[in-house]
Amino acid sequence: MSDTTVAAPAESTESSNEPKVSQLFNATDADVILRSSDGVLFKVYRKDLEAFSEGFAGPGSSQDDENKNPENDVVQLAESSGVIEIVLQFMRRQRHPDIGGLPFKMLKDVAEAVEKYQVFSGLEVCNLWMRQPGQLDKWPLEVLAYATKHGYEDLANTAAKAALGRKTDAVLALLPPHMHMRWLRYIESWYSTSQSILRQYTPNQPHGPQYGFGYNRATEDLDAPCAIWTNFYADVASSLAKGIDGLRDVNSLFNASAKRTSVATCATCKKWMNTWLETSRETVRKLVLIDIEADK
Numbered sequence: 001m002s003d004t005t006v007a008a009p010a011e012s013t014e015s016s017n018e019p020k021v022s023q024l025f026n027a028t029d030a031d032v033i034l035r036s037s038d039g040v041l042f043k044v045y046r047k048d049l050e051a052f053s054e055g056f057a058g059p060g061s062s063q064d065d066e067n068k069n070p071e072n073d074v075v076q077l078a079e080s081s082g083v084i085e086i087v088l089q090f091m092r093r094q095r096h097p098d099i100g101g102l103p104f105k106m107l108k109d110v111a112e113a114v115e116k117y118q119v120f121s122g123l124e125v126c127n128l129w130m131r132q133p134g135q136l137d138k139w140p141l142e143v144l145a146y147a148t149k150h151g152y153e154d155l156a157n158t159a160a161k162a163a164l165g166r167k168t169d170a171v172l173a174l175l176p177p178h179m180h181m182r183w184l185r186y187i188e189s190w191y192s193t194s195q196s197i198l199r200q201y202t203p204n205q206p207h208g209p210q211y212g213f214g215y216n217r218a219t220e221d222l223d224a225p226c227a228i229w230t231n232f233y234a235d236v237a238s239s240l241a242k243g244i245d246g247l248r249d250v251n252s253l254f255n256a257s258a259k260r261t262s263v264a265t266c267a268t269c270k271k272w273m274n275t276w277l278e279t280s281r282e283t284v285r286k287l288v289l290i291d292i293e294a295d296k
Contacts, residue, residue: 055117165245
């Protein structure tokens with residue numbers, strides 16, 4: 001990451017009766033003037049906009065014609081001054097701004113802006129910070145919306161898993177329309193998987209050889225269900241019944257049940273648990289919102 005510090009939101013270099021102008025972008029010979037949604041002007045060079053992006057408006061462009069205020073020949077942008085000032089720092093021959101410490105809302109707005117204007121030097125670094133575990137843990141829906149909107153399929157799958165358990169209406173409100181049915185099918189696949197995992201074993205599992213792994217003690221009744229396994233199975237079933245989001249980390253779910261029920265004290269039950277965990281882990285691994293290979 002760069003050592004360049006992100007500047008504070010743009011401040012005026014003019015008197016209170018004149019338009020506010022960014023302190024960082026105030027070229028006296030600028031040939032393009034941008035105006036933020038909060039009224040701050042950015043005086044920049046067209047050559048920088050053309051060299052570092054595809055979507056920023058410049059003199060003579062169609063976007064310029066649509067957004068320009070004819071009274072002062074300024075290109076009006078929808079983003080705030082804070083966002084524009086960061087984005088424009090990706091469009092200079094200098095160290096790029098360090099955006100790692102930005103509040104998430106600002107980071108998201110900057111990431112959306114670099115996508116909107118195709119600021120090449122900012123695309124990857126914004127994507128990198130949007131996929132950090134801290135963002136996924138706290139803002140899975142927003143990261144999911146960003147990833148699906150801009151075609152980051154691997155990130156969309158990661159964020160979708162992190163968003164399990166969130167209310168369907170809240171998810172659909174942020175997703176683009178073409179992803180609505182995919183999300184509903186995705187959630188249904190997790191519910192189906194939860195039930196299929198429970199069907200892999202029974203709660204009343206004897207230790208007889210016909211059930212695999214032989215038996216635990218030579219003196220036990222091989223046809224009698226093992227109470228240790230019954231308790232373990234019931235604990236796993238109870239955890240799954242609390243919501244599909246528990247399946248996000250199958251290891252933690254099984255290990256927690258194992259500790260609560262002391263399943264490891266029975267050698268045969270421990271083997272069953274490990275096999276059950278491995279098959280469940282593989283089943284969950286295949287659950288994706290976007291099948292990247294199939295969509296190619």
